[in-house]
């Protein structure tokens with residue numbers, strides 16, 4: 072008689088990948104990369120806490136699918152970052168993991184060859200090398216932490232982290248943030264609920280103990296001390312945008328009632344631009360004007376930008392170099408212009 076398998080009947084493959092420790096040994100963080108990451112973390116922490124009056128600017132592609140184009144963008148952004156360093160702390164979005172509403176390409180870690188071959192081992196290697204190479208340019212990177220299993224491979228090279236709108240309520244993600252070594256923004260949910268992000272910050276700021284992995288990839292009982300630099304990112308939602316002064320004031324009041332620092336980062340994209348990438352320009356100009364007028368509570372902004380404006384569909388023919396295959400992005404020229412606007416806003420606030 073054949074006994075049916077009761078546990079693995081729906082798993083068709085289970086291929087080994089290198090452990091986090093193996094990958095870190097293979098692609099070590101250089102001194103230059105480590106120093107970029109460390110300085111950016113301190114700066115982001117100081118800005119979010121109000122100890123540094125610069126604006127945190129997290130900008131870059133919605134997702135990275137072509138490491139060469141990402142390096143090209145990084146070289147240009149590193150130059151802009153140096154130009155504005157007295158007024159802005161610029162961090163590049165280097166997003167490798169995409170949380171999909173239903174289905175779609177899940178990012179470079181999951182499918183680096185963009186063809187459904189899901190070569191995760193190569194995705195991890197490519198991702199780690201890219202984070203190291205960008206940090207070596209003196210530019211820090213930001214990433215969304217989506218799969219807790221991947222954080223051990225990359226977190227040492229990341230300057231700023233985000234928890235996305237689709238996982239802000241997840242205890243697993245809040246626990247992970249409580250042990251991450253960088254400032255992490257937690258987004259409001261896709262339906263616009265901000266309280267879920269405030270609750271996420273409360274949870275992430277606390278110590279936890281949970282089932283996780285150690286650097287060798289073994290399951291372990293992990294204990295954390297809490298992340299004091301966790302904060303809210305306002306990204307708008309299906310009910311409308313929330314980048315306006317009233318929404319910021321409401322969020323800041325919620326943070327105050329929870330005993331948390333009363334500062335937020337505002338994402339100009341997603342629900343705040345109704346997924347129209349060009350609206351990010353209006354959102355960022357509006358925020359810059361308010362920063363210039365001295366509005367409290369805005370620690371930083373996030374925007375989606377790449378070399379070429381707009382987006383393209385994967386699988387629809389040869390890809391345009393430097394254009395997003397997930398959400399539409401601002402192009403490079405608009406990005407430079409908006410960095411100038413944000414930088415001038417900080418100068419104006421100081422002068423006032």
Ligand SMILES: O=C[C@H](O)[C@H](O)COP(=O)(O)O
Pocket residue numbers: 133169170171172173174175341397398
């Ligand atoms: O930022 C990227 C997307 O908004 C997010 O991954 C969801 O994408 P989807 O709705 O196209 O799946």
Ligand SMILES: C=C(OP(=O)(O)O)C(=O)O
Pocket residue numbers: 133166169170215234235236237258306341
């Ligand atoms: C997925 C993202 O955003 P959100 O979680 O706000 O949809 C993102 O910033 O890439």
